[in-house]
Amino acid sequence: MALVAIVDDRVTNRNIFSKLAASIAPDIHVHAFADPREALAWATENTPDLIITDYKMPEMDGAEFVRALRTAPGAADVPVVVITVYEERAYRLRALEAGATDFLNSPVDHHEFITRTRNLLALRHHQKLLAQRAENLAQELADSERSRERAIRDSIERLAQVIDTLPVLINAVDREGRTLFVNAFETEFFNVDPANVVGRPLAELTGQTNAERNRMLDQLVFTTGKALPAFEEDLVGASGRRRSFLTTKTPLRDHTAMVTGVLTSSLDITAHKRTEEHLRYLAHHDPLTALPNRTLLAERLRAAIARARRGDKIFALHLIDLDGFKAVNDVHGHSVGDRFLKAVGARLSQVVRQSDTLARLGGDEFAILQSEVGSNYDVAEFAARIADAIAAFADPDLQHMKATASIGVAIHPNDGADAEDLLRNADLAMYKAKGEGGNAYCLFAADMQARARNALNLEADLRDALARDEFVLHYQPQFEISGNTIIGVEALLRWNRPGLGLVGPGTFLPHAEENGLIIPINEWVLRRACADACRWQRAGLPLFRVAINMSPIQFRKKNVPLQVARILSESGLDPRRLELELTENIVMQDLDAVATDLRELNRLGVSIAIDDFGTGYSSLSYIKKLPVQRIKIDQSFVRNMAQDPNDAAIVRAIIALGRSLSLDVMAEGVETERQLQSLKESGCGFAQGFLLGRPMPGLEIEALFGAPASFARTA
Ligand code: C2E
Numbered sequence: 001m002a003l004v005a006i007v008d009d010r011v012t013n014r015n016i017f018s019k020l021a022a023s024i025a026p027d028i029h030v031h032a033f034a035d036p037r038e039a040l041a042w043a044t045e046n047t048p049d050l051i052i053t054d055y056k057m058p059e060m061d062g063a064e065f066v067r068a069l070r071t072a073p074g075a076a077d078v079p080v081v082v083i084t085v086y087e088e089r090a091y092r093l094r095a096l097e098a099g100a101t102d103f104l105n106s107p108v109d110h111h112e113f114i115t116r117t118r119n120l121l122a123l124r125h126h127q128k129l130l131a132q133r134a135e136n137l138a139q140e141l142a143d144s145e146r147s148r149e150r151a152i153r154d155s156i157e158r159l160a161q162v163i164d165t166l167p168v169l170i171n172a173v174d175r176e177g178r179t180l181f182v183n184a185f186e187t188e189f190f191n192v193d194p195a196n197v198v199g200r201p202l203a204e205l206t207g208q209t210n211a212e213r214n215r216m217l218d219q220l221v222f223t224t225g226k227a228l229p230a231f232e233e234d235l236v237g238a239s240g241r242r243r244s245f246l247t248t249k250t251p252l253r254d255h256t257a258m259v260t261g262v263l264t265s266s267l268d269i270t271a272h273k274r275t276e277e278h279l280r281y282l283a284h285h286d287p288l289t290a291l292p293n294r295t296l297l298a299e300r301l302r303a304a305i306a307r308a309r310r311g312d313k314i315f316a317l318h319l320i321d322l323d324g325f326k327a328v329n330d331v332h333g334h335s336v337g338d339r340f341l342k343a344v345g346a347r348l349s350q351v352v353r354q355s356d357t358l359a360r361l362g363g364d365e366f367a368i369l370q371s372e373v374g375s376n377y378d379v380a381e382f383a384a385r386i387a388d389a390i391a392a393f394a395d396p397d398l399q400h401m402k403a404t405a406s407i408g409v410a411i412h413p414n415d416g417a418d419a420e421d422l423l424r425n426a427d428l429a430m431y432k433a434k435g436e437g438g439n440a441y442c443l444f445a446a447d448m449q450a451r452a453r454n455a456l457n458l459e460a461d462l463r464d465a466l467a468r469d470e471f472v473l474h475y476q477p478q479f480e481i482s483g484n485t486i487i488g489v490e491a492l493l494r495w496n497r498p499g500l501g502l503v504g505p506g507t508f509l510p511h512a513e514e515n516g517l518i519i520p521i522n523e524w525v526l527r528r529a530c531a532d533a534c535r536w537q538r539a540g541l542p543l544f545r546v547a548i549n550m551s552p553i554q555f556r557k558k559n560v561p562l563q564v565a566r567i568l569s570e571s572g573l574d575p576r577r578l579e580l581e582l583t584e585n586i587v588m589q590d591l592d593a594v595a596t597d598l599r600e601l602n603r604l605g606v607s608i609a610i611d612d613f614g615t616g617y618s619s620l621s622y623i624k625k626l627p628v629q630r631i632k633i634d635q636s637f638v639r640n641m642a643q644d645p646n647d648a649a650i651v652r653a654i655i656a657l658g659r660s661l662s663l664d665v666m667a668e669g670v671e672t673e674r675q676l677q678s679l680k681e682s683g684c685g686f687a688q689g690f691l692l693g694r695p696m697p698g699l700e701i702e703a704l705f706g707a708p709a710s711f712a713r714t715a
Pocket residue numbers: 309310476491492493504505506509522525549550551581611612635668669670671688689690691695
């Protein structure tokens with residue numbers, strides 16, 4: 001069906017045109033208007049398929065009518081034929097400009113009228129069909145776009161559901177630390193309303209305890225653009241329960257590959273840790289008495305020795321062997337024997353202090369590591385108390401069965417520098433006590449008076465040594481593993497003792513710590529090392545550091561930053577070439593004061609390393625608080641790496657810890673290629689040890705650099 005409008009002020013024309021129009025095709029509806037304004041009003045409600053209008057009309061001419069019509073909705077492309085008696089081009093142009101489609105001359109030729117209007121209607125029909133098709137197509141496209149979007153939305157929702165149900169804490173933050181996303185597991189863990197977390201600082205969610213480290217690690221991901229190696233951490237949830245997690249942090253990137261966020265996921269490994277702890281407990285305890293076993297005692301000895309090297313008080317090892325226990329077993333049987341051993345273990349644990357270690361070494365042999373001993377007399381007194389406690393012990397559940405013990409004692413450092421020496425000497429002393437009839441104790445070096453005299457002599461000798469300049473520094477090169485290049489040296493003290501030759505620090509430094517001489521000695525070390533390093537600096541040796549070992553007494557008694565600044569300026573050494581090595585016990589003695597000193601040293605340009613790491617507290621919390629640049633894994637772990645999986649695990653954990661805090665990690669005491677290889681594989685950056693270079697006089701260090709580019713290993 002087509003709708004045709006006729007506009008003409010003359011009734012005759014209207015009738016003729018209406019009739020002609022109606023004859024174009026069978027289903028044509030014709031509307032005729034005398035007044036063009038009425039036609040315009042009608043056209044706002046109806047959309048005709050063709051309009052035939054006279055040009056010359058009293059109210060408005062054909063051109064004006066067409067212009068007005070074209071503004072009506074849907075009338076922009078309706079064909080309009082203008083009937084004009086005028087031949088002049090000017091009128092036609094006006095009508096064309098206004099939007100007319102075609103012209104018919106008046107008087108109208110009927111045949112021409114019908115032909116033209118039929119063509120225009122056919123054209124209009126096609127136009128409408130095309131428009132309809134285009135609209136359908138657009139609709140179809142819109143529909144499919146909508147369904148694609150819906151599919152994406154569905155899969156994102158499903159993904160979010162999966163992320164929400166995973167038993168893993170997952171969150172993402174932006175550069176400012178604001179939360180972008182938190183999964184349900186995490187909001188439940190911290191008991192917060194999921195609706196309120198997005199856009200707020202993550203610290204509000206997780207609490208302040210971990211916030212500072214979290215921020216630091218997130219910034220690290222932003223600046224490096226790299227994921228961090230997984231690390232373990234403990235988190236306390238809203239319920240107050242502490243749980244262990246294995247956490248990873250990875251960068252989130254936008255389509256231009258820019259890092260816009262950090263995704264943190266923490267896997268709950270509490271159960272796994274418990275199993276691990278249980279296994280560790282089993283490996284370190286005696287199943288019968290639940291006391292520490294030989295392995296754990298050796299570990300504690302090792303730590304005590306490392307602490308004693310610098311500053312801790314002396315300690316003693318008591319070996320306790322029951323007298324005549326074999327008879328108990330023979331007469332009463334093994335199960336009674338076992339019950340008796342348990343009872344003795346319980347009795348001994350009443351004698352020891354919290355800081356001591358009581359262990360059962362096997363059979364009827366126990367040991368006590370007595371820590372923080374004031375003098376040799378304390379040791380003897382304690383041994384006597386142990387002997388008395390056992391002799392006085394009678395177990396009512398075991399027919400008041402009684403026993404005595406033979407006790408052998410070795411005191412560090414005089415009776416042995418390492419665990420094996422101490423155990424062997426304590427054993428010898430124990431056999432001496434047994435040989436004398438038992439129920440007695442025996443000190444390895446019984447002549448305590450002679451020993452006290454020796455200590456006094458040593459003090460006088462050390463004073464002389466300072467005055468006579470008998471101290472010497474040796475330097476041990478430190479290597480960057482991957483490039484096999486020397487990056488620094490550690491200054492190690494030697495004493496050129498008259499009549500004895502060069503002696504190592506283990507024999508005299510513990511005494512110097514005790515009598516305070518360590519202060520002038522270490523000042524001498526600092527001066528000499530800075531002077532040597534400054535000579536190397538002037539000689540143009542490649543920039544490398546000299547590391548100096550510090551004593552806790554220095555931090556307690558001296559203003560270390562002031563002293564270091566003074567000696568640096570006297571020597572003219574670039575402060576960046578100086579590193580100070582501190583042990584964990586130095587740091588722990590007064591964490592805040594030491595942290596202030598270290599920050600000041602850092603400001604000078606001096607770097608700080610934590611020495612013998614792993615033998616002390618080895619806790620993340622203090623490392624985090626300190627301006628430390630390097631940690632040095634203690635040589636005892638490196639030495640046993642190949643044999644003891646525990647030690648290998650500790651080494652790997654320290655390396656991972658160092659990496660997660662952006663600290664350099666150096667392994668000490670590397671003696672074999674195999675150790676070096678496995679350190680390299682674990683990602684350890686630096687190493688020091690006899691394999692790479694022994695401590696040597698300064699002149700030999702200079703000789704190493706004689707041929708400048710050759711930093712070859714010195715075996
Ligand atoms: P440290 O700081 O841990 O020094 C490393 C010790 O390990 C040095 O012993 C070094 O000779 C030794 N060493 C290096 N590589 C290996 C290796 O591959 N295998 C083995 N078995 N040992 C290796 P040294 O020179 O006897 O020094 C012992 C400790 O004395 C030092 O331990 C440090 O704590 C202290 N010390 C040394 N010099 C000074 C000093 O000037 N001042 C202070 N306060 N302490 C010092």
